[in-house]
């Protein structure tokens with residue numbers, strides 16, 4: 001008997017790590033349903049975009065992309081919009097892009113198999129726009145992780161913080177945590193499958209509440225770090241309001257926990273933080289930074305910043321600039337404020353001109369680049385362990401990642417290039433604002 005022709009899909013992901021990980025779950029689920037993944041839209045029966053809505057540009061990207069791909073429809077292809085734009089815009093997407101026949105937010109992915117059946121039956125408007133408050137975290141045994149050595153585990157879905165500028169509580173719904181038993185089960189499964197690095201994910205991992213009331217976030221972190229075979233544990237994102245000293249103590253006590261904390265500040269001005277409804281002040285934030293700096297280990301700190309929030313004065317912006325040198329961040333992800341639908345800040349006039357936002361962003365990035373050049377210099381002469389991420393490049397270098405999440409490009413005198421995912425000891429010989437250079441020590 002001839003094998004049934006395989007149904008194919010193409011999936012492109014926009015947005016944060018949570019979307020990247022959701023896509024791994026979607027891919028696994030589709031494969032389970034008899035679909036196979038292809039690498040181009042041309043080759044696919046079903047074209048899916050897993051979308052992001054965090055800034056207007058991210059949302060526009062998706063609609064531009066749909067427009068560009070539309071011409072492929074002639075050949076009978078189906079389009080689906082998944083993720084945060086899908087949840088936010090809902091059925092309006094069918095009006096704006098009538099060739100789309102599937103719209104689903106992340107809280108409905110459990111129902112993907114049923115939705116696929118509807119699609120295949122010719123239904124032109126299949127939706128998964130569940131009530132986000134009642135839906136469970138999407139956990140599936142089919143997750144198709146794209147990397148064999150390091151992988152994500154979602155521990156908290158949604159967000160209850162409702163920062164004035166942010167769409168996440170509306171696109172991913174109310175906050176809900178997974179049981180520590182199920183998180184640890186997945187961590188052990190991954191270790192058994194050969195993974196050595198785990199990244200715990202949530203929009204606010206610090207507000208993790210174990211539904212079984214067994215472990216706090218810091219305890220869960222330590223427990224994942226103690227799973228046999230796991231050598232590195234990362235976690236993102238932390239929120240200053242819910243960050244505890246126990247997290248720093250756990251990093252000091254458990255060597256597998258990476259020495260890196262991503263703690264978004266958003267602004268260095270208590271006035272702006274108030275307008276943003278971040279629920280902390282500059283002083284509150286700096287107190288958490290002082291806990292991290294008091295650790296025995298050198299814990300690297302990174303952050304997110306928004307410039308040009310409504311009402312941000314020149315002095316407020318200056319307060320953000322002074323944070324950079326005061327904290328000594330190793331990386332800063334900075335964005336121009338973008339007004340978003342449904343958010344409380346939509347009612348505040350977007351008062352800072354676009355050109356002024358661009359100037360502030362530039363000033364901030366240049367200042368940070370100069371500071372980073374200094375900060376990265378502290379590693380010259382140190383021996384750091386890296387996980388190998390990239391094979392020998394044209395310059396004769398191999399790319400590795402340090403526990404602090406820094407890129408360390410190194411040379412080796414060994415005859416055979418080290419395997420991807422292996423760990424190497426490297427002596428740092430030089431530094432740049434965004435990377436380090438070194439030589440591997442002979443084993």
Ligand code: SAH
Pocket residue numbers: 054055165166167168202203204237238239264266304305306335336337338339340
């Ligand atoms: N949950 C995390 C991050 C959420 S989104 C936290 O609380 O920090 C990632 C980053 O995008 C945010 O930290 C913020 O800096 C930025 N961001 C979110 N909404 C934005 C908006 N409307 N305009 C510009 N940047 C935004």
Ligand code: SF4
Pocket residue numbers: 159160161162163166167168169203204239
């Ligand atoms: Fe958005 Fe604030 Fe929640 Fe982060 S904590 S996801 S910025 S609402």
Ligand code: F3S
Pocket residue numbers: 014015016017018019051052053054083084167168171172
């Ligand atoms: Fe974007 Fe949704 Fe993540 S809006 S940043 S993909 S939670």
